Amino acid sequence: xxxxxxxxxxxxxxxxxxxxxxxxxxxxxxxxxxxxxxxxxxxxxxxxxxxxxxxxxxxxxxxxxxxxxxxxxxxxxxxxxxxxxxxxxxxxxxxxxxxxxxxxxxxxxxxxxxxxxxxxxxxxxxxxxxxxxxxxxxxxxxxxxxxxxxxxxxxxxxxxxxxxxxxxxxxxxxxxxxxxxxxxxxxxxxxxxxxxxxxxxxxxxxxxxxxxxxxxxxxxxxxxxxxx
Amino acid sequence: xxxxxxxxxxxxxxxxxxxxxxxxxxxxxxxxxxxxxxxxxxxxxxxxxxxxxxxxxxxxxxxxxxxxxxxxxxxxxxxxxxxxxxxxxxxxxxxxxxxxxxxxxxxxxxxxxxxxxxxxxxxxxxxxxxxxxxxxxxxxxxxxxxxxxxxxxxxxxxxxxxxxxxxxxxxxxxxxxxxxxxxxxxxxxxxxxxxxxxxxxxxxxxxxxxxxxxxxxxxxxxxxxxxx
Numbered sequence: 055x056x057x058x059x060x061x062x063x064x065x066x067x068x069x070x071x072x073x074x075x076x077x078x079x080x081x082x083x084x085x086x087x088x089x090x091x092x093x094x095x096x097x098x099x100x101x102x103x104x105x106x107x108x109x110x111x112x113x114x115x116x117x118x119x120x121x122x123x124x125x126x127x128x129x130x131x132x133x134x135x136x137x138x139x140x141x142x143x144x145x146x147x148x149x150x151x152x153x154x155x156x157x158x159x160x161x162x163x164x165x166x167x168x169x170x171x172x173x174x175x176x177x178x179x180x181x182x183x184x185x186x187x188x189x190x191x192x193x194x195x196x197x198x199x200x201x202x203x204x205x206x207x208x209x210x211x212x213x214x215x216x217x218x219x220x221x222x223x224x225x226x227x228x229x230x231x232x233x234x235x236x237x238x239x240x241x242x243x244x245x246x247x248x249x250x251x252x253x254x255x256x257x258x259x260x261x262x263x264x265x266x267x268x269x270x271x272x273x274x275x276x277x278x279x280x281x282x
Numbered sequence: 283x284x285x286x287x288x289x290x291x292x293x294x295x296x297x298x299x300x301x302x303x304x305x306x307x308x309x310x311x312x313x314x315x316x317x318x319x320x321x322x323x324x325x326x327x328x329x330x331x332x333x334x335x336x337x338x339x340x341x342x343x344x345x346x347x348x349x350x351x352x353x354x355x356x357x358x359x360x361x362x363x364x365x366x367x368x369x370x371x372x373x374x375x376x377x378x379x380x381x382x383x384x385x386x387x388x389x390x391x392x393x394x395x396x397x398x399x400x401x402x403x404x405x406x407x408x409x410x411x412x413x414x415x416x417x418x419x420x421x422x423x424x425x426x427x428x429x430x431x432x433x434x435x436x437x438x439x440x441x442x443x444x445x446x447x448x449x450x451x452x453x454x455x456x457x458x459x460x461x462x463x464x465x466x467x468x469x470x471x472x473x474x475x476x477x478x479x480x481x482x483x484x485x486x487x488x489x490x491x492x493x494x495x496x497x498x499x500x501x502x503x504x505x506x507x508x509x510x
Contacts, residue, residue, distance in 0.1 A: 081464075083464060085463075085464065085465050087386065087388075087499050087501075089317035089319065090319065091318065091320070091323040092320070093319070093321055095319040095384065118463075118464075120463065121424060121501065121504050121507065122424055122425070122468075122499055122501050122504075123426055123466075125463065127464070156323065158315065158317055160315075160388045160499055162466075162497070164465045196349060196350055197350070198350045198351055200390070202430050202495065204430060204432070235313075235346075235348065235353060236309075236313065236346075236355070236392075237313050237353075237390055237392045237395070237495070238351075240350075267430065267465070269390070269497055271315050271350055271351060273315075273349065273350050276349050276350075277324060278348075278349035279349065
């Protein structure tokens with residue numbers, strides 16, 4: 055069962071080399087749900103998904119949409135670049151299709167637990183991903199973001215704290231991490247920069263911690279005043 | 283910073299007794315965002331929050347609504363019962379206010395990281411929470427659920443696996459855990475039962491693991507066929 059094995063199973067005997075750590079073997083992917091706050095939400099959602107496909111943003115990805123969310127799996131490298139580019143494109147397209155209306159995307163990014171039933175990795179070398187580079191969408195977003203390195207039993211947190219704190223510090227330094235609330239960090243900026251900030255931190259930690267999950271709630275076009 | 287300290291800081295030297303483990307000291311709470319897929323979303327959201335308050339579901343809770351989500355903190359025990367009862371009431375009220383339209387709630391439940399900046403607990407004894415008992419809302423929901431015990435460095439996963447797998451098995455046994463997808467488990471049933479399933483597993487694991495977070499995307503009134 056995904057929930058239990060993703061969070062409790064040690065990553066097992068790790069063999070192989072970084073070259074073996076393909077996106078598919080690492081289980082690098084995302085789930086996201088898109089919430090246009092309009093009665094036309096069905097047309098907006100499917101239209102936005104089509105817009106992203108028409109823009110070529112689905113290249114190298116596997117997509118599975120169900121009645122709750124859409125799975126985005128990376129088949130080809132650069133996995134993070136492809137996934138984040140697609141997510142930014144879909145959310146920006148939904149915003150355009152609502153004429154700048156209120157649209158929220160909930161995004162889960164995961165790495166280190168391929169498949170649905172096991173969490174066993176067969177690679178030791180965890181690849182260092184290049185920062186994603188996504189063209190600005192022109193749409194301003196506000197997000198609440200949480201990062202979960204699942205250190206597994208027996209891991210030495212001490213050895214992981216440096217890369218984690220460095221990743222978070224970079225998120226602060228790039229200016230998108232603008233505050234914190236209970237259980238989450240506030241990110242503000244262009245949709246592309248907000249998603250890239252979370253994804254880069256997730257990938258940087260993932261070069262040191264096998265299983266890392268991050269969640270973001272990304273809001274555009276909210277009628278509520280910031281911090282309201 | 284919440285994100286980094288919540289996930290990386292060891293829980294520190296744990297002293298004190300279970301009696302010291304008040305909901306506030308354990309940081310037991312939730313963040314949720316509510317997404318009515320209608321142009322009237324502002325009235326639906328604030329109306330649903332008001333309905334829950336009028337029903338007395340905010341007793342013993344602290345609420346802070348910002349432009350992305352609402353924080354729900356438990357001041358008094360039973361924390362889990364109060365939080366889940368409130369969340370179920372708000373989502374059901376939003377469904378009623380849309381005439382059974384499509385409404386999605388994203389819910390984060392957290393325990394073991396009080397405050398925003400540190401993750402240090404000062405209790406050893408982690409209290410065992412009673413299962414929540416929420417009256418059925420009459421509204422059917424489908425959710426995708428993930429559970430994240432943040433074992434912290436040096437934890438022995440082996441000692442945690444039994445309670446985690448027991449909690450997940452109970453979720454299966456009660457019939458709400460009906461499948462799995464990449465990175466999440468599918469839950470179906472009345473809003474109250476879906477939320478209670480995730481909350482009970484989260485609390486049960488929290489009796490053994492200091493810091494446990496769970497995320498759910500809960501959908502009601504979706505026009506998409508199940509599994510579509």
